[in-house]
Amino acid sequence: MPRQDLEYPKEAHNTVKRYNHLATIPMIGQMGSFDRPSADLGDVLDLYIHGYISARLTNLTRTPSGLPITVSASTVDGLLLSLTPFSHGYNFRSAVLFGHATVVTDPAEKLYAMELITNKVVPNRWNEARTPPTAGEMAATAVMKVKxxxxxxxxxxxxxKDDKGDLENEEVREKVWVGTVPVYTVLGEPKVAEYNLAEEVPKTLVEWRKEVNQDAKEYAELAAVKNLAPEKKKQDDN
Amino acid sequence: MPRQDLEYPKEAHNTVKRYNHLATIPMIGQMGSFDRPSADLGDVLDLYIHGYISARLTNLTRTPSGLPITVSASTVDGLLLSLTPFSHGYNFRSAVLFGHATVVTDPAEKLYAMELITNKVVPNRWNEARTPPTAGEMAATAVMKVKxxxxxxxxxxxxxKDDKGDLENEEVREKVWVGTVPVYTVLGEPKVAEYNLAEEVPKTLVEWRKEVNQDAKEYAELAAVKNLAPEKKKQDDN
Known part of the structure; x- marks a missing residue:
């Protein structure tokens, strides 16, 4: 529907070659284990992902071990303003997973994954929305599982953090403000859709929003001033 | 320094193979043109990126045309809560660029790129921080240019957006709240570093923070209720 597709401007000097555009598509994912639903993040879990899964992508997963796939996610938690630009940086969290993807065909596992992903977006939403899915919805929705x-x-x-040379330079330190700008994501005030007939915003959503917003702010503000990483034998220099 | 590296738990059934971990590293980037500094986003620009550029990655760029590279970025602007989980989704903006990367060796171009990237993080920061770079900083900092x-x-x-079947079901519509939760990024109150000696937070930072925060909130709230995409001949169905 209201989706906007933009193309990069092309000029004669651009060497346009064939790329696999399928390779980078934003998707929603959630870790879980269909066989052991009570498993947590300390266990080996599978990644269930949902997004536009084309016929071509489905075909690519039809090898005995599945399609080799890389999944990455990252978030910025703060801007690090140091004395010199060369020590500037970010507080961040990032993860990369490497695995093999197949399309989920077992209806029970597919249903498990759909509920898992939906409730990750907003807690309890699966039960609060119109479920169970129709046969048509089940057929039209594809879920990939990444081992x-x-x-x-x-x-x-x-x-x-700054280098010794700058730290010992009083003139520089009196001139340049150093510190961290915390960065966090906010879930805003829910905006009702025109076709809504329900009386009020679900309580779960109201409470979850408050909690998530408070946690996000607190984490970024704490990370701005305090090293939250556990002690390590060897530490990188930035 | 206070960086924490976590490894995914391993078990016997995991097929561990060799992957190119270099392939996915978060980096900071900014579009620009060294040859035509006044060029804007409507023109063909190069992407300058900064991050940890290993000797191995540098070597990989040493081909006549550079290293083929994919750069992607995305941001979520809202959670779309519809009548059924199968119509849920996100408001988002995402971009993928395909190009060829080389390491910038010309000192003037490297300096241009460093200033460009620094001022993208916080406006005017290049001039407010301790510059110009020392010879050591220039040597230790690598910048990649992606054509x-x-x-x-x-x-x-x-x-x-919901399907006809659900829209015509009064019972469902009276039970399920539908709408959008706007999602936006906030730059928090700057936290001064212990070693700071400067008197106050730079005015540029104070004003820019206010402006950026206001714009981000306004965009997400507007996108939550209004289709901002220009009219298209053919529209996707979600």
């Missing part, structure tokens, strides 16, 4: 082979995450917290 | 071959962007705005 994770390996992955890693990075978290940067704490105030900016 | 863009092609790219595309998608923007989704407006309220949620």
């Amino acid at each position: 994770i082979d390996t992955g890693s995450a990075k978290v940067r917290t704490g105030p900016p | 863009i071959d092609t790219g595309s962007a998608k923007v989704r705005t407006g309220p949620p």
Whole structure:
């Protein structure tokens, strides 16, 4: 519907070649285990993802081990303003997962994944919305399951850091303000749709919004001033 | 420094293979043109990116045309809560660029790119911080330049949308609240670093923060209720 597609302007000097545009598509995902639903993030989980899954992408997953896939996510938690631009940076959290994707065909697992993903967007939404799905919805909705082979995450917290040379320069330190600008995401005041007939915004949504907003602000503000990483033997220099 | 690296838990059934971890690294980037500094986003620009550029990555760019590279960025502007989970979605903006990357070696161009990237993080920060860079900083900092071959962007705005079947079901419509939760990023109150000696937070930062926060909130709230995309001949169905 109201989606806008923009194309990068082209000029003669651009070497246009064939790329696999399927390779980078934003999708919604959630970690879970259909076989062991009570498993948590300390266990080995699968990643269920939902998005526009084309016939071509589906075909690519039809190999014995599935389609090799990389999934990444990152979020910025603060801007680090140091004495010199070369020590500027971000507080952030980022994760990369490498695995093999297949399309979920078992109806029970597909239903499990849909509920998992929906309730990740807004808690309890699956039960509050019109469910169960119709046969048509089940057929029209594709879910991919990624078996994770390996992955890693990075978290940067704490105030900016400067080199000795600048720290010892009083003139520079009196001139340049140093600190962190916390960055966080806010869920705004819900805006009702024109075709809504329900009396009020669900309580779950109201409470969850308040809680999520408070947690996000607190985390970014704490990360701005304090190193939240556990002690490590070896530390990187930035 | 206070960076935390986490590894995904491994179990016997995980098929661990070799992956190119270099392939997905969060970096800061900014579009610009060194040859035509007054060029704007309607023109063909290069993408300058900064981040941890390893010796291996540098070597990979040493081909006549550079290293083929994909750069993507996306942001969520709202949660779309419709009558059924199968019509739920996000308001979002996302972009993918495909190009060829080389490491910038010309000192003047490198300086141009560093200033461009720094002032993108916080306006005027290059001049307010301790510059120019020392020879050591210039040597230790790598900037990659991506010549863009092609790219595309998608923007989704407006309220949620439901199918006829649900819209005609009064019982469902009276039970399920429908609307949009605007989502936006906030730059919080700057937190001064312990080693700061400067008197006050720079005026540019104070004003820019206010402006950016107001714009972000306004955009998400407007996108929540209004289709901001220009008219198109053919429209996607979601």
